[in-house]
Structures are given as C-alpha cells and as structure tokens.
Amino acid sequence: MPTPGTPLPAALIPDCTEPEAHHTAYRSAKINNVIFVCIARQGRRWKVELDAMASSEPPIPDEAVIVLRSAAEALVLADTVTQANIAPDYISMWAIETEERAREIAAAFHAALHGLQQLHVAVPGQRRRA
Known part of the structure; x- marks a missing residue:
C-alpha cells in the first residue's frame, strides 16, 4: 500500500462503481488529506474522477490547469475519452473503453495533479506589489 499523499499506481485506483465504494474511498481521501481518485463503470464504459478538494492543499494555479487540459484534449482527439x-480542483473523463485504460488514465492524472499541487506549494506564485 502506498504512503498517503503519494500518487496511486493504476492497480490501486479504487473502483467506485457502487455508491458505497465511492463514499468510502472519498472519506478515506479526506481522512488522509489526499487527492481523491477513482474509476467507475458507466454502462459498458468507464469514467475517471479526481477531486483535489478532498485535500486541504491549495488548488493548482490556472497555468498548471492548462497542462492537464491539453492532455485531456489529446485523449478526446484520440477518441480515448x-x-x-478539467478544473483546478476537479477532473472527470468518461466513456473510456476498458477498465485497464481508465486505471492508466486515472493514475497518470493523479500523479500529474499531485505533482503540480506539490510544486505549487513548494514554489508559490509571486505576489503582486502594490
């Protein structure tokens, strides 16, 4: 099991298809003060969900959201999703063909969001001088 606060590998991304599993995973993320991530079956396809609001860390800046949005747009253009x-505190993507691909995408975005959030904490933006 990974240390709380570290990105999850694809195999450990929780399947939150059932509402109780979603509730349990989100509650665990809140308790551990980490970014929530899960996959869920929707009909014959899968959805990826990430929520940085589960963590008390600040949301990533708009400049970093551009990187995540660009990656998501590439997935849409490739018909993967x-x-x-994509927002500074929430990411969702859906109609992903397989569970394996949903896990892979969830793990990649979880690692990216976690890293960008930690970078923002370590290197805060410059404050404007009055």
Missing part, C-alpha cells in the same frame, strides 16, 4: 472536464 469522449468528454473531459
């Missing part, structure tokens, strides 16, 4: 929502 049909739709994606």
Whole structure:
C-alpha cells in the first residue's frame, strides 16, 4: 500500500462503481488529506474522477490547469475519452473503453495533479506589489 499523499499506481485506483465504494474511498481521501481518485463503470464504459478538494492543499494555479487540459484534449482527439472536464480542483473523463485504460488514465492524472499541487506549494506564485 502506498504512503498517503503519494500518487496511486493504476492497480490501486479504487473502483467506485457502487455508491458505497465511492463514499468510502472519498472519506478515506479526506481522512488522509489526499487527492481523491477513482474509476467507475458507466454502462459498458468507464469514467475517471479526481477531486483535489478532498485535500486541504491549495488548488493548482490556472497555468498548471492548462497542462492537464491539453492532455485531456489529446485523449478526446484520440477518441480515448469522449468528454473531459478539467478544473483546478476537479477532473472527470468518461466513456473510456476498458477498465485497464481508465486505471492508466486515472493514475497518470493523479500523479500529474499531485505533482503540480506539490510544486505549487513548494514554489508559490509571486505576489503582486502594490
């Protein structure tokens, strides 16, 4: 089991298809003060969900969101996902063909979001001088 606060490998991304599994995984993320990540079956396809609000760390800056949005757009253009929502504190992508691909995408975005969040904490933006 990874240390709380570290990105999860694909095999450990929780399947939150059932509402109780989602509730349990989100509660665990809140207790451990980490970014929530999961996959869930939607019909014959899969959804990826990440929520940085489970963590008390600040959301990543808009400049970093551009990187995540670009990656998500590439997945849409490649027909890997049909739709994606990317915000500083929440990411969702859906209609992913297989569970394995959903896990891979979830793990990659979890690692990226975690890393960008930690970078933002370590190197805060310059404050404007009045």
